[in-house]
Each structure stands twice: as structure tokens, then as C-alpha cells.
Amino acid sequence: MANDRIPVGMIIHPQGAHLDAYFEALAKTKEAESVFVVDPTGETEEKARKFLGDKFGGLFRDSASMLQQAKPKMCLVSLEAVKTPPAIEAALNAGCHILAEKPACIRAEDFAPLVQKADSKHLHLMLALANRITPPIREARRVIRKGLLGQIYGVELHVIADQTRLKSPEYHQNWFAHKSRAGGGHLIWLGIHWLDLATHLTGMKISEVAAMTQNVGGQPIDVEDSATVLMKFDNGSAGTMTSGYYLDKGYNMHIRIWGSCGWLQLGDLDTTPLVYYSTVDTKDPKEQKFEYPSGQRGYTPFVQAAVRASAGLEDAPINGAEGLQVLRTIFGCYKAAETGCRQKLG
Numbered sequence: 001m002a003n004d005r006i007p008v009g010m011i012i013h014p015q016g017a018h019l020d021a022y023f024e025a026l027a028k029t030k031e032a033e034s035v036f037v038v039d040p041t042g043e044t045e046e047k048a049r050k051f052l053g054d055k056f057g058g059l060f061r062d063s064a065s066m067l068q069q070a071k072p073k074m075c076l077v078s079l080e081a082v083k084t085p086p087a088i089e090a091a092l093n094a095g096c097h098i099l100a101e102k103p104a105c106i107r108a109e110d111f112a113p114l115v116q117k118a119d120s121k122h123l124h125l126m127l128a129l130a131n132r133i134t135p136p137i138r139e140a141r142r143v144i145r146k147g148l149l150g151q152i153y154g155v156e157l158h159v160i161a162d163q164t165r166l167k168s169p170e171y172h173q174n175w176f177a178h179k180s181r182a183g184g185g186h187l188i189w190l191g192i193h194w195l196d197l198a199t200h201l202t203g204m205k206i207s208e209v210a211a212m213t214q215n216v217g218g219q220p221i222d223v224e225d226s227a228t229v230l231m232k233f234d235n236g237s238a239g240t241m242t243s244g245y246y247l248d249k250g251y252n253m254h255i256r257i258w259g260s261c262g263w264l265q266l267g268d269l270d271t272t273p274l275v276y277y278s279t280v281d282t283k284d285p286k287e288q289k290f291e292y293p294s295g296q297r298g299y300t301p302f303v304q305a306a307v308r309a310s311a312g313l314e315d316a317p318i319n320g321a322e323g324l325q326v327l328r329t330i331f332g333c334y335k336a337a338e339t340g341c342r343q344k345l346g
Helices: 019-026 044-054 063-069 079-094 108-120 135-145 169-173 185-203 298-312 319-341
Strands: 008-010 031-037 054-058 076-080 097-100 126-127 152-162 206-214 226-233 238-247 252-259 262-268 274-278 287-290
Touching: 008 019, 008 063, 008 079, 008 298, 019 044, 019 076, 019 298, 031 044, 031 097, 044 054, 054 063, 076 079, 076 298, 079 097, 079 108, 097 206, 097 298, 108 126, 108 319, 126 319, 135 185, 135 252, 135 262, 135 274, 135 287, 152 226, 185 206, 185 226, 185 238, 185 252, 185 319, 226 319, 238 298, 252 274
Parallel strands: 008 031, 008 076, 031 054, 076 097, 097 126, 152 238
Antiparallel strands: 152 252, 206 226, 226 238, 252 262, 262 274, 274 287
16 A cells, blocks of 8 residues: 655665765655665764754664664665675565665676566565656657657667766775676666666667777776677667767767657757657658756656655656666676677577
8 A cells, every 4th residue: 555655774885876866865755754774884874864854764784673673665775786686685575665776786697586576575676777757758758659750770879978087096996996896887887877768768678789898098997988889679770879988077968769750869868958850740840849947857856756656656667677677788788898799688
């Protein structure tokens, strides 16, 4: 049964990703009645109190105690990727829905049994792929699923971030910079969002990949800062992706989808209008723009959707199978780059 307000657990450590954004999001989520934080170091307590205010339910040094005493209905997990699967499993065993910072594993094989367990317990397992519910993505999905582009021929993905962050000695020591702890570099950290959107928007699945990855900046990290991916979809269409840390600051991003009856383009999801062109049901096809208010991107809307889903108030923004699908694609790309051979995806 739906319960409008639920207790939420956070299983984190000081180097967890997007902690400020998650604290702020939970503070703004009315359906999150109280928030209980697990941090073995205790270093995040001050930050938790600052952001959460009266919602802060207390700090625990271990997950078992928090799960037993606080009995949260949902747990938000933001840990090193290598440490995330056991934390998710423990929370699932306690009957919690899960919102997990991506990639949540360093091998897809470690995530697959968690999806099976969540499904067997009728629990949500949601990777934090927050772009899914932004207004331009919702509208783009509507346009494509309505058939306004006709048969999809090709997908072009482009996500470029700054090289500057990689030059910091602090970053060199961070878990993000080590494959054994993070699973990979730019592709698994930022490219994953766009790969997920390629399937989420079109309804197609990626069936085969080829890839090249490298460290073009030469920084002392053992993950890639540059990746190029070729994709084949299950309907026979093709796709490409450029994923890398190249800029001095900011981002350069776009998604272009080409079909038999038109095309669609997305840029920066917070500021750039969605533009599409369709020849369906018109004698005078023209470019169409979808304008939307800025500031609706980010983690707050996605966290709110995850909490509401955990409270039984709406559908989950992503399910476990969808998360596993994009992880298998990512690790298929890494294997393709390592072996020089195309990889077929199950």
C-alpha cells in the first residue's frame, strides 16, 4: 500500500559521488519523512545536519544497525563502485527499495544477481541516471515513440567534459581514477547517461558494440579519458558515440537521432531547446522547437521520483533490468577495446 511519507537510509562515505546534491534533494522531498545516514568515518554528519535539518534521523557507523533500527523503506547508496554491490544486497535483504549512484559495480556480473533479488522481492533497484526525467527527454521520447521520425536509422551521441579535473593530484588519489575501484573512466561515469538515453528514447536495444578507449591526456590515472564507440541496435540501425574529457571547463553534449521521416536533436538538457523535424502528416514539414523552463535538470527531480516510487505513489523512473542493460553495454565496450573484437550483447 502507498504511504505518502517514508523513512530513507543513506549508505555513503565522504568520497561518495554527488553527496551534496543527494542531501539537498532529500531535504526537498516531502515524501522523505526522515533520513538516516550510514558513514563509518562519521565525517559526513555535519553536512547531513546542515542539509537535512529536522529530517536528519541520526548517524550510524554500520549498515546493519541502521537497517535494523531505522527500518528505511528506501536506501540511497553512494559508495565506491567496487563497494556498492554488498551494500545494495544488504539493503535488499532488509526489504528496502534502492537508489544507487552509478555505476554501482565494477563488473556487470556483480549487478545482475542484485536485479534478480530485487525482482524476486518486488523491490525497485534504480541506478541514478537522472537525465531520464528531464522535460526535453520526456518530450523527445514522446516524439519518437509516436512515430514522428519513422523508422530509426541512426543514433549519434556526443558527451565531452573537462580535462581540468584530471590534472588535480587529489583526483589522482580518488577512487574515480582507478579501474579496480571505479570500473572505468569517462565512459562509465558520463558516457553511461547518453548510452542509457539512446535506448530509453528509442525503445531499441544495443545488440553489438565495438570500441576504442585511451588516455589521451597522459595524466597518471589508469582509466580512460577518451572513448569512441560503434553500436548496432536490435532493429539493424547504427550508432556512434564520442565520450571524453577534452575541454578546459564545462560540457559539450548532443544527441541526434535520424529516422526515415525526420530527425531530432538534443543539446544541453538544461538550456538548449529540443529541435526536431518530421514529414509525418504534413505537406509542409518544418523544424519544431520544444522550449522548457531551465533548472529542471539535476538530481532533485530524480531523487523525488525514486522516493515517490518507493512509497508506492508512482512508477519507478528506471528499473533494474534497464540499469543492467546499460552496464552490460559499457563493459561490452571495455572488452571490445581490450580485445579489438566486436562484442555481442545478450
